[in-house]
Amino acid sequence: MAASWARNREAAADEALIRSLYAEHGRALLAYATRLTGDRAAAEDILQETLVRAWRHPEVLLNGRGPVRGWPFTVARNLVTDRIRARAARPREVAESPATSPVERDHADSVVDAVVVLEALDRLSSDHRDVLLEIYFRGRSVAEAAAALGVPPGTVKSRSHYALRALREVFVGRRAALEGVTG
The missing domain is CATH 1.10.1740.10 (RNA polymerase sigma factor, region 2, helix turn helix motif)
Known part of the structure; x- marks a missing residue:
């Protein structure tokens, strides 16, 4: 101790x-x-x-x-x-052929974004997470998501509203924490 x-x-x-x-x-x-x-x-x-x-x-x-x-x-x-x-x-990177240009963007930002989103999704209730997965990741309409989840369309709309609000709060909290570290 x-x-x-x-x-x-x-x-x-x-x-x-x-x-x-x-x-x-x-x-x-x-x-x-x-x-x-x-x-x-x-x-x-x-x-x-x-x-x-x-x-x-x-x-x-x-x-x-x-x-x-x-x-x-x-x-x-x-x-x-x-x-x-x-x-x-280091030798300079060159394109494989004159017709193709070298890749200029690093995929690290998209990897970090994906990790942050997945962490935020883990903080949601399963009902809210399921609605977001159906609508945003599977590209389903409200009616299709309602049918897949077995709930009324109004419930899908309500859950998606509150889920997005909860995600926003997670991101705002994360940004505030990061600014507190760097500020």
């Missing part, structure tokens, strides 16, 4: 340290990484990876050997350098 409490306390202290590092140096780090990369999205990735490394090695920030500010900026610069070297070492 004491070991668990000590680990939780240590984790909370590490989290507080990272939050403090972000609050004090996050904007400057983001601006620095943006200037180095010329790309805001890449700079955000650099900032995130810098904070992850700080979280993994909190002892570097607490060693008492000078100001803390230099270490994250050095890490960010090294991450940018590593990205540039990796890009230079």
